[in-house]
Amino acid sequence: MSRGGRGGFGGRGGRGGGGVGGVDIPAWDPELKLDNYNKPSELFPPVKPPLAAPPTRQERTQVARYRALRDRIHEGPLYTVLGDNVRVKKPDQPKVKISYNPFNSTQTYTAKYTRKARAMPALDTRPYIICFFPVELHSTLDRSMGKTSGSSTMPRKVPRRRLQIDKSTLPTLEELEAEEQRRNLRADDSDVEDVGDEDEEQQEQEEDDAFSEDEDDENNDYNAEQYFDDGEADDYDEGGDDGGGYDY
Amino acid sequence: MAQHIAELCTLLVDDLYGNLSSRVFATLVRVGRLTLGNVAHHSGLSARQVKHGLVVLIQQHLVLHSTQDSVTHYEANVQQAYALVRSGKIIKLVEDRFGEAAGGIVSNLLLLGHARVKDLAEAYGVSKKHGLNGAQVNGNASLNTEEKEKERTGSQHFKTLGQLHKELGRLLNEGFLKEVWPVQFKPEADVQTEAELIVTRDQYKGGVKGTKQTVQFNEDVRALKRKWRDEGADEDRANGQANGTKPARPVSKRVKINKYAMNGMSGHANDDDDLVGSLLDEELIVRVNIDRCNVAFRSQQLVEFCSRYISESTAMVYEALLQRLETKIERCHDLLVIVKDEIEERETAPLVTLLEVSNALDKNVDLAAGLWSGNDNQTSSAGSNGNKTNNYEDEGYVEEEDSFQVNGSHRADQLTARDKMIHIKSHLQLLCDDPRRFVTWVGSRGGGEYRVNFRALTSSLIQYELEKSVTARFGALATRLVRALHTKGKLDEKQACNICLVKQKDIRVHFAALQEAGYVDTQEIPKDNSRQPSRTIYLWSFDQSRCRELVLHDTYKAMCKLLHRMKVERRRYKAVIDKAERTDVIGNEDRYLTGMEKQTLSQWRDSEEKLLTQLSRQDELVTLFRDFPMPPFEP
Numbered sequence: 001m002s003r004g005g006r007g008g009f010g011g012r013g014g015r016g017g018g019g020v021g022g023v024d025i026p027a028w029d030p031e032l033k034l035d036n037y038n039k040p041s042e043l044f045p046p047v048k049p050p051l052a053a054p055p056t057r058q059e060r061t062q063v064a065r066y067r068a069l070r071d072r073i074h075e076g077p078l079y080t081v082l083g084d085n086v087r088v089k090k091p092d093q094p095k096v097k098i099s100y101n102p103f104n105s106t107q108t109y110t111a112k113y114t115r116k117a118r119a120m121p122a123l124d125t126r127p128y129i130i131c132f133f134p135v136e137l138h139s140t141l142d143r144s145m146g147k148t149s150g151s152s153t154m155p156r157k158v159p160r161r162r163l164q165i166d167k168s169t170l171p172t173l174e175e176l177e178a179e180e181q182r183r184n185l186r187a188d189d190s191d192v193e194d195v196g197d198e199d200e201e202q203q204e205q206e207e208d209d210a211f212s213e214d215e216d217d218e219n220n221d222y223n224a225e226q227y228f229d230d231g232e233a234d235d236y237d238e239g240g241d242d243g244g245g246y247d248y
Numbered sequence: 249m250a251q252h253i254a255e256l257c258t259l260l261v262d263d264l265y266g267n268l269s270s271r272v273f274a275t276l277v278r279v280g281r282l283t284l285g286n287v288a289h290h291s292g293l294s295a296r297q298v299k300h301g302l303v304v305l306i307q308q309h310l311v312l313h314s315t316q317d318s319v320t321h322y323e324a325n326v327q328q329a330y331a332l333v334r335s336g337k338i339i340k341l342v343e344d345r346f347g348e349a350a351g352g353i354v355s356n357l358l359l360l361g362h363a364r365v366k367d368l369a370e371a372y373g374v375s376k377k378h379g380l381n382g383a384q385v386n387g388n389a390s391l392n393t394e395e396k397e398k399e400r401t402g403s404q405h406f407k408t409l410g411q412l413h414k415e416l417g418r419l420l421n422e423g424f425l426k427e428v429w430p431v432q433f434k435p436e437a438d439v440q441t442e443a444e445l446i447v448t449r450d451q452y453k454g455g456v457k458g459t460k461q462t463v464q465f466n467e468d469v470r471a472l473k474r475k476w477r478d479e480g481a482d483e484d485r486a487n488g489q490a491n492g493t494k495p496a497r498p499v500s501k502r503v504k505i506n507k508y509a510m511n512g513m514s515g516h517a518n519d520d521d522d523l524v525g526s527l528l529d530e531e532l533i534v535r536v537n538i539d540r541c542n543v544a545f546r547s548q549q550l551v552e553f554c555s556r557y558i559s560e561s562t563a564m565v566y567e568a569l570l571q572r573l574e575t576k577i578e579r580c581h582d583l584l585v586i587v588k589d590e591i592e593e594r595e596t597a598p599l600v601t602l603l604e605v606s607n608a609l610d611k612n613v614d615l616a617a618g619l620w621s622g623n624d625n626q627t628s629s630a631g632s633n634g635n636k637t638n639n640y641e642d643e644g645y646v647e648e649e650d651s652f653q654v655n656g657s658h659r660a661d662q663l664t665a666r667d668k669m670i671h672i673k674s675h676l677q678l679l680c681d682d683p684r685r686f687v688t689w690v691g692s693r694g695g696g697e698y699r700v701n702f703r704a705l706t707s708s709l710i711q712y713e714l715e716k717s718v719t720a721r722f723g724a725l726a727t728r729l730v731r732a733l734h735t736k737g738k739l740d741e742k743q744a745c746n747i748c749l750v751k752q753k754d755i756r757v758h759f760a761a762l763q764e765a766g767y768v769d770t771q772e773i774p775k776d777n778s779r780q781p782s783r784t785i786y787l788w789s790f791d792q793s794r795c796r797e798l799v800l801h802d803t804y805k806a807m808c809k810l811l812h813r814m815k816v817e818r819r820r821y822k823a824v825i826d827k828a829e830r831t832d833v834i835g836n837e838d839r840y841l842t843g844m845e846k847q848t849l850s851q852w853r854d855s856e857e858k859l860l861t862q863l864s865r866q867d868e869l870v871t872l873f874r875d876f877p878m879p880p881f882e883p
Contacts, residue, residue: 050720055861058340063860065343066336069355073264076359078304080266113830120297121268121304126360127367129533132433133306134313134320136284140299163363163371165356 077125081117126163252804254278257329259811264332265304268293272301273310276324281435283321306433308361309535314438323435331538333807333867336860338541341548342424349405350415354424354536362428362535365416365528374409413527416534423540423578428533429480443472467586474584539579542875546580546702547571549872553709554686558678559618565675566686568609572600573700580702581878589881593703601694606672615663615671619678669695684708706876707792713872714795718767725750726758733768733790740787759788766798793877800873807866814859821852 055063073079128141254277262270275291276282282290288298302322305311309328313320335358343351356371357363363371406412419425431439447468448456456465547570555563576598587593663671676698679686685704690697711734719727725748732747733739741759745752762768768790775783818825824845827833833840841849 052858052862052865055857059861059864060857062336062340062864063857064336065339065351065355066860066864067856069335069339069358070264072359074266078265078269078307080268080301080304082267082271110830110832113832114826115829115831118266119268121300123300123303127364128303128307129362129364129428132362132428132430133303134315135318136320137299137303137306140296140303163356163360163367165359165368165371 077118077122080119080121082119252801252808253326253330256804256808256811257324257326257332259808260332261305261310261329263811263814265308265310268297268301269304269310272298273305273324273329276311276322277326281321281323283319287322309432312433312435314434316438321435328538330870333863334538334541334871337545337864337867338536338538341541341544342419345544346415346418346422346424349411350419352405353412353415353419357425357534357536362533364530365413365532365534366530368416368534369409369412369530372406372412374406374412410527417528420528420534422575423537424544425534426537426540427480428535429476431476431480439473439476440469443469443476447472470584470586477584542580542871543574543577545868545871546706546876547574549709549868549876550686550705553684553705553712554679557684558682558686561614561617561619562675562678564613565605565609565615565672566679569600569605569676569679569687569698570700572604572608573598576600580876583879586882587878588883593881594699594701597699597701599690599697599699601698602669602673602676602696603694605676605698606669606695609672615668615675619671619674702876703878706872706878709872710796710877711792713869714767714792714799717799718762721765722758722761725754726762729755729758729762729788730767730790733788734792738771738787738789740785744788767795769794796873796877800870803866803869803873807863807870810859810863810866814856817852817855817859821848824848825852 123141130138130141133141254274258270258274258277261273271291271293272287275287279286279290284295284298284302287293287302288295291298293301302311306313310325312323312325314323315321335355338358339351339355342354353368356368406415416425420427434442447465451468452461452465456462547567550570551563551567554566587596673696676687676689676696680689680698685701687698687700690699715727715730718730728748728750729744732744736743736747739747741752741755744755744759748755759768763770768788771787771789773785773787774780775785827845828837828841828849830840837846
């Protein structure tokens with residue numbers, strides 16, 4: 001097995017702590033403090049997580065801008081929520097549309113105010129530059145293009161196609177902060193005082209309208225009714241498949 | 249490792265554009281290039297859903313496509329998807345530089361993906377035929393909206409078409425917006441193939457032979473791709489024109505856009521005129537130019553770097569200088585331009601003169617701050633203007649003695665032109681003399697010409713960030729080791745000890761920890777063929793680019809976790825958020841929400857703000873590690 005020539009592996013004596021196989025092994029050093037080396041270490045030693053510095057004004061504004069943009073995308077026609085009821089299509093499954101989960105909640109009256117989640121983007125609400133899209137998507141963009149003109153259906157009301165953008169001024173950070181502060185104040189107050197003073201409340205609302213832009217539909221070009229109430233939901237069923245169209 | 253960036257992009261798309269889009273996007277990222285049918289197959293969605301999802305994604309430039317032989321393939325555009333996280337920053341940046349209206353335009357374009365100028369004008373309600381059109385088609389309902397629009401024109405950004413076009417022209421001219429061409433929707437690989445085909449067809453009919461010809465061929469392909477990128481492709485491709493005469497740098501685009509802006513200027517002399525002729529081409533299609541924004545972010549980080557090492561006022565001068573340079577730089581690194589060596593890069597680098605800097609400088613900068621003014625008592629401590637004047641009042645006796653400071657305040661607008669120049673020049677001298685070489689002096693034309701070596705500066709910025717992260721994780725001694733390795737190259741343990749002035753046994757622990765984390769590595773060099781450990785030298789080394797990649801991927805992962813965390817937090821507050829978003833509650837928060845609910849909401853907003861802030865900080869690292877570094881030289 002061994003080819004010999006090495007005077008035994010354990011032979012440490014001889015040349016004053018020479019080492020194994022000619023390699024210098026550092027002598028035991030009590031300063032290394034390896035005393036508790038043999039003990040099992042604590043499984044989850046307490047760790048202090050590093051805390052990030054609070055956001056600067058610049059960063060807060062950036063975040064505010066990001067949120068504003070996101071809110072507007074969410075309000076716009078392209079945002080979609082598939083929800084829990086999305087499924088892989090199986091032919092034998094009946095067509096069901098579930099807009100609420102019976103195991104979690106019962107339908108309440110206020111549910112009619114909840115924002116309707118869109119399962120499909122409403123594409124026909126804005127103009128497109130058709131040449132940027134591949135040919136096979138053209139019919140999706142503009143449903144009049146894909147169909148042959150022979151099928152004489154009712155002449156459909158042409159929806160008004162405009163870009164929905166925000167024309168009003170973006171609130172500055174000061175305004176956002178002021179609003180937040182006011183909100184917090186209100187939150188503290190309303191614990192104590194009863195809801196009663198209608199006039200004051202009215203005033204508060206008006207103030208609110210003046211600078212809370214992100215929660216203010218009036219100030220926006222986006223017109224929610226346009227998407228839901230133009231009686232076009234039926235047209236979407238040409239594919240005849242699952243959960244498409246709008247959720248009601 | 250690429251999984252993290254893929255996951256991150258999917259999460260971002262999900263956060264902004266919802267489930268359907270993100271599901272299609274995730275499939276494309278996971279599987280790669282696919283046809284429509286395959287996307288439907290892999291995602292488990294119906295063909296109609298996939299089509300709708302793809303339309304949204306293409307409109308936002310998140311998916312690229314190419315059609316060959318009537319089969320269309322789709323590919324995810326990861327770069328663009330990542331840029332979604334930057335949207336807040338981009339809006340803020342443009343707002344800071346060009347005012348709120350420009351910020352509005354940019355945020356709208358981010359919302360829309362790309363848009364035709366005409367449509368944009370109509371949406372802003374300033375187009376020429378706008379009044380007629382809207383009212384006729386939609387009858388009463390839209391009349392109401394028209395009236396409302398008129399009511400609030402007070403708060404609106406643009407009152408006339410001229411204003412909108414002027415602002416758009418300015419942004420186009422500065423490069424923050426760019427024109428959209430069909431070629432921008434093609435995947436990189438397809439563009440490459442197509443360019444190669446055309447170049448071969450036109451110039452290399454007999455095939456490419458030999459190394460010399462291959463080099464020339466590659467250069468021709470790059471030239472064609474540059475041309476497509478900067479000028480659009482359609483007409484050129486029809487003619488198949490790709491002859492050898494290519495512009496060294498893409499200039500024509502700038503000329504073209506400048507022309508637009510020129511028109512804008514001339515037409516804009518009468519500002520209030522509502523019916524100014526169309527200043528920009530109405531059919532022009534614009535989008536936000538991410539590359540250009542990255543250049544601006546680079547300037548920001550460099551300015552911050554400078555203010556850390558020199559002083560605030562010098563940093564202001566540096567900012568002015570970099571912003572002047574920015575107009576001459578289109579992107580942080582251009583993969584289509586091969587730079588052979590440092591000398592070539594130095595020669596092609598854009599220059600900026602003292603005069604330009606002086607003109608671009610903000611009038612309110614206190615130029616004397618941060619400069620030594622000839623008297624030790626007077627070395628100004630980079631204070632604000634208000635403080636300075638107070639100091640002078642207190643130390644009135646010094647004023648009389650010191651001729652240089654008699655003027656009192658040294659704000660740029662109160663200095664004589666000559667003094668201003670001298671001050672700026674000394675600030676630039678400071679920048680030149682700093683070991684990091686913020687600027688380099690080139691010549692004396694225009695009062696002094698300067699150049700910025702972005703390659704070296706990026707490298708020192710990256711090193712700075714890496715050292716910061718090492719300090720945070722392993723302590724100061726580890727940073728000292730890394731720094732020594734970076735400056736001296738490969739070192740063995742003894743040399744490292746000597747340089748860092750620590751005992752050998754102290755550094756072993758640190759080296760081990762650093763190696764485990766992948767920051768440093770060892771190289772073994774055997775002294776002879778036997779490769780015995782005793783007869784081997786072990787060298788420790790630090791590789792910046794490797795380390796950069798490592799931290800970059802960690803950052804992606806951290807960002808993913810932040811977005812996940814955001815989702816979890818949102819679920820925690822879901823009931824209240826849903827209530828606050830109810831249509832009857834919006835606008836009547838005070839009536840319908842209880843105090844408790846309001847508190848919960850503001851808690852949620854705070855925690856989301858914290859997470860988003862952290863996300864944008866991580867993004868700064870990604871910009872630095874991924875977007876700034878230039879590709880290595882290719883001899």
